[in-house]
Structure formats: structure tokens, C-alpha cells
Amino acid sequence: MSLAVFERVLGAEYVRTVDEERLDGVPIIGEVRPGTSEEVAACLRVATEEGQALLACGGGSKLAWGNTPDASTLVRLSLSRLDHPFELDAAEGFATAGVGISLARLREGASALGKCTLLDGPHERATVGGSVAADAFGATINRDRRLRDELLGLQVALPCGSLARAGGRVVKNVTGYDLVRLHCGAYGTLGVITDVTLRLRPIPEQRSILTRRVSSTDEAFRLAGELGESRVEPAGAAVRFRDGDGFLAWVLEGSEAGVRARAARFEGEIAEARVWEEIDEILASVPPDGCARLRVLGRPSDTETLWRWLEGIGGKPAVALPLVGLVFGDLVEEAVPDAVGAARASGTAVFVEHASPPLKGRIDVFGPAPDTTPLMRALKTRFDPNRVLAPGRLVGRV
């Protein structure tokens, strides 16, 4: 396909040929960089007319997540120029940001007003749009901190070339179907998000990291269970254990007096912020060559079982987030198809975050197609009939 069709929409300056780049083995032949929502929509219309698959790209830090694209070539739709609007309204408690704005810039802007958002992730490169599309999270997560619950509204460009706005700027604004959350975690398979409105929250007066050293995983998960049942209400908790040594760490956020009172309810050593940053770095790292990175999911009370399951099949669990029932770790690639098949047969959910293209070609990285797959396929067909938006990348290769 000739990229000239995109040049007619954007001008030659914002269209370029790409050589020798691949995503999961699929060649990326070009890159287009629209500067407005309207231009994003125009690129989608052209792609639909030409039958050219597109891959939306923010910071590009999580492009490894998802199934192998079902396309012979891809054009990368970079959202780096979409840095308008950027409006922070501290009084009304919302931020509206173009999707190309980095999480770092959002964090700086909000913190200058004494505010923060759940999108204040540590990743300099990551963007607002990529984080919403991938339903991103870090180690500071618990059952009440869901990104999709913080989204008030968004605008999305659709493959037919139109723009649609869902939600608004107030907390209760959805009448009818909740189309805002539909795009959160859709990996850009239904539309390309162009701006997002989300809640601003006050920066907690106090943030403390506490740890307890442990000499066995038994001890770590016993303590994690006690922490979960206590009235400490951590913003996040993590178990890190390697070579006979490890710790349980947790984060307390709130007023100074509240954090002090909650810290007193469950004994721990005050630790430096770096301890928590290292957990985030482990979550953001990629596995060594020959290994796949697995994210094993269950109920919070299953976390220890999930850890032991990963160990039992020869994997190396690195971090567990016991408040949400998540274990991250690596497994040699040859062992992945059988292990993942067996896990899924026993009801354990496994998401393969990183793997080589040959392995990704053999498995659905999200797990077995759920009962809702026909409904998801119908949605995909309705939104994207020519399958130009990241085709095949979602669960069930939708």
C-alpha cells in the first residue's frame, strides 16, 4: 500500500516510511502522526477505505501486550502530537488531557495544583491514551483503585472517520450504555481515543511505605493475609521474595493522623520510597531471552496458591500483589503452552504479557476465549467492519 493516501490527509511532513521494524513479526511499513482529533479520524477513514491495518501508539511501552496482529502489514498511528487539550480544573476536580500527553506532564500539572490522578504512573514515556487503552496499573493498586472508575469522559475517533464523545466532566454523567469504559482496556481495537477526562484527587497529605522482612513465602503470605483483613486499608501491597529472603511492603496514603493511626494497627518498618519504586520497575521490566513473562490472576485469597503454582511448574515468581490476587513471574518459553493450558483447565487465569513472536503465534496470550466472545466480535464488527484497528490483538483474537 502507498502511504500517499495519508499524505493527502496530513501533508508529507507527518507521514514516513518505516524500514525493518516489526511487531510480533508483522512488518510496520509506515508511521503517521496526526496533530488533531479530526486528523486522527481522517487517518482512520483512509485506512478503512484502503483496508490498511493501523496500530495506535502512545509511548510504545506496552505494545508487547496483546495477541499477534491479524494483518500482513501495519501502519503506526503515533499520537505524540495530540497534546491538546490540557485543562486542569482543581475546583471542579477534573483533568482533560489530549492522549499524547505523558503521564509525567500530567503528574506535574496536577501536582502544581495540589492534585493527583490515578494515572500518575512512574513511566516517563507512557501516555494518557496508552494507559487508558491498556487499562494500565502499577503496584499501587487495590480493589477500590480502578482506572476505569476514574474516567469521566473521552473522545474517540472511529474507523468510519467520525468522532464520538462519551461521558463528560461530572461524576454522574452516563445515561444509557457506558461507552467510556468500553474503550478502557480495549487496546485500541474499537477506536482511537483522542482525549480523556478523569478525576483529580487531592494529593495525600502523607504517603508512607512500610515493610516487614520475611524468611519464607509462607510467612510473607500469612502476613499479607493478616494485612488484608486488618483495618489498615493500604493503597497497595506487594510480596517480593528471592533466594530465601524477601519482604512484604505496603503503602499508606491519607491524612497525617490517619496514616499514623493505620500504621500503628499493623507493625512494620518505615522504608524509603525507593523500595516501592523497585517493585514498579520489576513490573515494567521485560523477561530474559528465552523466557515469557506471565501475569497470573485470581482472588486475593488465592495469591499464595498462584505463587506456588508458578514455582511448581519451574517458573520464577518475582512479585505478588496480594490485595488484588496477582503474581508476576517468568517461565521458559518451551514450558508455556502446556503450563498455561493446564492452568486454564483448572480455572487459573494467566495472561502472557511478553513472549517471542513464535510463541505468541501458538497461544492466545489472554487465555481461553470467554463466553462473551461472540458479543465482542459483534461489537468489533459494528465499530470496525474492515478490521483495521489492531485486528486480532484482543482476547479471542477479536
Ligand SMILES: Cc1cc2nc3c(=O)[nH]c(=O)nc-3n(C[C@H](O)[C@H](O)[C@H](O)COP(=O)(O)OP(=O)(O)OC[C@H]3O[C@@H](n4cnc5c(N)ncnc54)[C@H](O)[C@@H]3O)c2cc1C
Ligand atoms: C499509575 C500507573 C502506574 C503504572 N505502573 C506500572 C508499572 O509499575 N509497571 C508497568 O509495567 N507499567 C506500569 N504502568 C503502565 C505504564 O504506564 C504503561 O507504560 C502505559 O500503560 C502504556 O502507555 P503507553 O503510552 O506506552 O502505551 P502504548 O504502549 O503506546 O499503547 C498501549 C496499548 O494501547 C493502544 N493505544 C495507545 N494509544 C491509544 C489511543 N490513544 N487510543 C486507543 N488505543 C491506544 C496501543 O495500540 C497498545 O495496544 C502504570 C500506569 C499507571 C497509570
